[in-house]
Amino acid sequence: EDQVTQSPEALRLQEGESSSLNCSYTVSGLRGLFWYRQDPGKGPEFLFTLYSAGEEKEKERLKATLTKKESFLHITAPKPEDSATYLCAVQGPFNTGGFKTIFGAGTRLFVKA
Amino acid sequence: NAGVTQTPKFRILKIGQSMTLQCTQDMNHNYMYWYRQDPGMGLKLIYYSVGAGITDKGEVPNGYNVSRSTTEDFPLRLELAAPSQTSVYFCASSYSKTGGRNEQFFGPGTRLTVL
Numbered sequence: 511e512d513q514v515t516q517s518p519e520a521l522r523l524q525e526g527e528s529s530s531l532n533c534s535y536t537v538s539g540l541r542g543l544f545w546y547r548q549d550p551g552k553g554p555e556f557l558f559t560l561y562s563a564g565e566e567k568e569k570e571r572l573k574a575t576l577t578k579k580e581s582f583l584h585i586t587a588p589k590p591e592d593s594a595t596y597l598c599a600v601q602g603p604f605n606t607g608g609f610k611t612i613f614g615a616g617t618r619l620f621v622k623a
Numbered sequence: 624n625a626g627v628t629q630t631p632k633f634r635i636l637k638i639g640q641s642m643t644l645q646c647t648q649d650m651n652h653n654y655m656y657w658y659r660q661d662p663g664m665g666l667k668l669i670y671y672s673v674g675a676g677i678t679d680k681g682e683v684p685n686g687y688n689v690s691r692s693t694t695e696d697f698p699l700r701l702e703l704a705a706p707s708q709t710s711v712y713f714c715a716s717s718y719s720k721t722g723g724r725n726e727q728f729f730g731p732g733t734r735l736t737v738l
Contacts, residue, residue, distance in 0.1 A: 514665065544726060544727075546729075551732075552731060552732070553627075553713050553715075553729030553730050553731050553732050554666075554713070554727075554729045555729070556726040556727065556728065559725070559726055597665070597666070599665075599666075610668060610681065610682065611656070611668055611727075612665070612682075613658075613665035613666040613667075614665050615663060615664055615665045616665065
C-alpha cells in the first residue's frame with residue numbers, strides 16, 4: 511500500500527538548535543517528493559521538490575535530501591519564525607492511469623527563543 | 624495575482640443540507656485539486672482535474688461532486704452533508720506538461736462544520 515509517514519509528530523527546539531525531520535515513503539513509481547510549510551489557519555506553502563535519489567535542495571536555513579525510501583528536511587540554526595507544520599507529499603501513478611498525491615500527517619515544529 | 628481563492632472561509636451546515644465550495648485561480652494552471660484535512664491527519668485528495676471539462680476521483684470522493692467548465696474555476700459540491708464531512712477543505716492548482724509533477728499552490732481553506 512502506498513503511504514507516507516512523517517516523524518516525529520512534534521519537535522520542540524531552542525533557537526539555534528539544528529535538527530532533522532523525516533519523511534518515509536512507499537510508492538510505486540515515484541514521480542516527485544514535495545515539502546510544504548503550513549502555518550496555523552493557512553494553506554500549505556511550497557518549499558521544495560525532489561525527483562530522484564541523491565538530489566538535494568536548499569533554501570535559507572532549510573535543506574531537503576532524498577533517498578529511495580525517505581527524505582529529510584534539515585533545519586540549521588532555526589529561528590522562532592520557522593515554527594510551523596512541515597508536510598511531506600509524494601506523487602505516484604494511479605493503477606488506472608493519471609497520478610495521485612499522498613500527504614504525510616506532518617511534523618509540528620516549535621522553536622523557542 | 625491573487626493566486627488561489629476560496630469562498631466561504633467558514634460555514635456551518637445542518638445534516639442533509641447541500642452547499643458548493645468555490646475555488647478560483649488566476650495563474651492559468653491546468654491542474655486543480657480538492658483536498659480535505661482532518662486534525663492530525665494528512666491532506667486527502669477528493670477530486671482533481673487536468674483541464675477544463677476533465678475531472679477524476681481522488682482518494683476520498685464519496686459524498687462530493689466537482690465540475691470544471693473553465694480553466695479558472697473548480698467548485699466542489701457537497702450533497703446531503705454528513706458529520707463525517709466536517710473538515711477543512713483546501714483547493715490547489717499547479718501547472719504541468721508532464722503529468723502534474725510540479726508544485727501545487729494552495730488556497731486559504733474553507734472550514735466546514737456539519738451539525
